[in-house]
Amino acid sequence: MHKQPLLILCICFILGILLQDFVSLKLRYIYMLLGFSFVMLGFYVIKNFYLHRFRHISLFILFFSLGIIAHFLNSKKPPLPDLKSKENIVFKITKKLNSNEKNRRYEIVAWKEKQPFLSVLSVPKSEADLNFLHYYKAEAYINPLQKSYSDFQFDYAKYLSRKDIYFQAYLPNSFRSGLRNDLSFSEKIRQKRLESLAKIDRANFSKRAREFTKGIILADRTEMDAETVQDFTKSGLMHVLAISGSHMAIIFWLILLILKSLFPPGYRNHKIIISLILIWAFAVFIDYGSSVVRSCIMISAYYISVVLQRKPDLLHAMAVAAFSILILDTNQFFDVGFQLSFVAVFGIFWLNQPILKYLPKPKNNFQNFMVNVVSISFAAQIATLPLVIYYFHQYSGISIIANLIVIPFSEIMIVFSLLMTVLIEFSLHLEWLDQIYDAAVTGTLKTIHFFADIDVAFFKMIPMTLPEVFVSFLVVWFLRFAINNFTLKNVLRISYFLLIFIVLRFLINYKALHTNEVLEHSYYKEKIISVKKRDKVQFVMKINANYPKIEKFVIEPYLTSRRAQNFEIIIISDEVEKIVINGENFDFK
Known part of the structure; x- marks a missing residue:
């Protein structure tokens, strides 16, 4: 407590957030717990020797209670209007999201008869870009976000509800717009950013170089092509594009x-x-x-x-x-980026110095820089590995080598990209510099593509549960002691928790193996039936089903959650309306 009081109190605050998110305590119980914590806080002022020994516990309980009440206040659902499936709405954009094949996507504030609500909006790419300078009026299709139908799917509705977004909308037709005269300071800044992104789009280098520049400097990957994103993902270098x-x-x-x-x-x-x-x-x-x-x-x-x-x-x-972040919005804790960034920083603190002991002693500043790149990369990747597998169920075995090669060069590219962004902003165009920059970005992307192409080192559909993550972090915790002091005692500690991890994984795999079930899945209007018998799964779908999308969003998540690898696809005719599996009727209309 004396060495890191703020960190310990922060952990207590986070534990309170987690309890409230899991249990959803009612307000009267929260008041009772908060009152009890303030009573316990009296131990700080009471001079009784026996009670004064519990003063730290009283602080722990207080911050635990504050975490509960803060998350209770942040999780209150706002009043929402009664919306039909098709409504005339007035709206303004608040954020631009990643586009898909057909639509640009935005977060918006919309009004129905002066009652506001938040929504995700999709607009066909054939329409003009939206901006912060206008209000828009249009007839939109609006649907409430539906909870994920199964435990193995990403709960997009819950993810958006943490930002008070409960609807998704689509504009099928054109819209009207009107200039705003009430732009806030933050909206003026966001509009200026959109204008800077538009200037980069007009720059005299390749499209991939323009998208790379927007991503690495202005944190905009909304129009980046899927192949480039996949290359960064498969090579384990996605963090290079994330402004962090x-x-x-x-x-x-x-x-x-x-x-x-x-x-x-x-x-x-x-x-x-x-x-x-x-x-x-x-x-x-x-x-x-x-x-x-x-x-x-x-x-x-x-x-x-x-x-x-x-x-x-x-x-x-x-x-x-x-x-600072959680007091303003406790839901930020559930953001994957929040968790990965803090775990990475802790990993660097916990493992960087021990790893440096095993690396060659640097003789100059350049060698010192390279050695620290190696140690920091190792430390951050080891610490974040359990979370990466838990959330994304994939890992690139080539990522360590890719990071060691690309990161030093990426730091030069960050500075170079920043320079090019400043020059573009002030309309200063040097053709020879544009060509050098374009070649540098192209070379970087080709290098990343080379690592991404090594499929033998890329593993996907790796199952991981929270208990396995917890034990993995215990292994990371005790790894520091073994690296610092390679003794039998420290090695046995790690071996003990590795053995627990193996046994735990075996038990979970055993349970999954003996789970037999028949489930009905849906992807938009398409229906898919899965039949699981021990380690084999059969997926039944119609002949015209969108297989690539179904594989990505239904088949792979299901197989990962059920820890199965052996599967087959059964195709049925479009004329089939019903099938019977294990005596149960399934409708394919």
């Missing part, structure tokens, strides 16, 4: 380096403060995504300690960032 801690740290150090030449040596604190102001300005400009805000808070907390002449503490900075 490494990007913000590089930009911060670059600003600091520029300011170093402008300020005399005695103005160190001024340079740090100006650099912090500028990275926050950059964060606001790129729409202050959650990963960007997390990075800025951690960098700010770390360097404010430097300015105040206190010893910088990475865990303290991490706790400050987590508290």
Whole structure:
């Protein structure tokens, strides 16, 4: 408690969030728990020796209770209008989302008879882009988001409900627009970002280079082609495109380096403060995504300690960032990016120095940079591996090598892309520089594609449950002690938890093997029947079914959750309206 009080209290706050999300305590019980915690807090002021020993427990209970009540307040469902399937609505956009093959997608605020509601909106690509400068009026098809029909599917409705979005809408026809005169400051910034993205779209280099630039600097991957995204995913380099801690740290150090030449040596604190102001300005400009805000808070907390002449503490900075985000919105904890970024930072803190002991001693700054790239990559990947497999059920065995080769070059590309973005923003076009940049991006993408093409190192449909994740993190925890001090005792600790993991996995696999079931699945209007008998699954679908999409969104998730690999597809004619399986009728109309 004395070494990391804020981190421990933050963990208690998070445990309260998790309990409330799982149990949904009613308000009267929350008040009772909060009252009890304040009574317990009295141990801090009571001088009785026996009661004073429990003062830390009282703080733990208080922050645990605050986590519960904060999540209760953040999870309240807003009042929603009664909407028909087809409505005339007025709306404005709040965020641009990733496009699909046919539509551009946005998050919007819409009104029906002056009652607001949030929705995801799809607009055909044949229509003009929407922006923040206009209100729009149109007749839209609106549907409430439906809860996932099965436990193995991603619950998109729950994911959006954490952002108070309960509807999805589609505009089949054209719409009317009117200029707004009530743009907020944040909306003006977002519109300016859209204009900057449009300028990059008109830049004199290839489409893939333009999309790469928008992704790596302005955090916009909405129009990036599926093949490029798949290459980054399969190579384990998706974090290169995500504006995260490494990007913000590089930009911060670059600003600091520029300011170093402008300020005399005695103005160190001024340079740090100006650099912090500028990275926050950059964060606001790129729409202050959650990963960007997390990075800025951690960098700010770390360097404010430097300015105040206190010893910088990475865990303290991490706790400050987590508290700052969760107090405003407890639902951020359930964001995958939130979890991965904090686990990665903790992994770097926990494993980086032990790993460095086994690497060659650097003799100059370049060698020191390369050695730290290796150790940080290893530390972050080891720590995040359980979560990556749990959420995405896939892992690239080539990712460690790919990271070691691509990350040093990607840091140069971040600086280069930032320079090109600034030049484009001020309409400064140097043809020779455009060509060099285009070639550099093309080379980077080809290198990533090379790693992604090594299919033998890419594993997908890897099942992982929360108990397995928990035991995996215990292995990561004790790994530090074994690396630091390779003794029999420390090796046995890791071996013990590895054995628990193997036994746990065996039991879960055994249960899945002996589960026999017949389920009805749906993908839009298409129906699919799965018949599972021990380790074999049969999928029944019509001949004109959209197999690639069904495979991605139904078959693979089901097989992963049921830990089955052996399956076959049974095709039936379009004329078949009913089939009988195990005495149960299934309608295919």
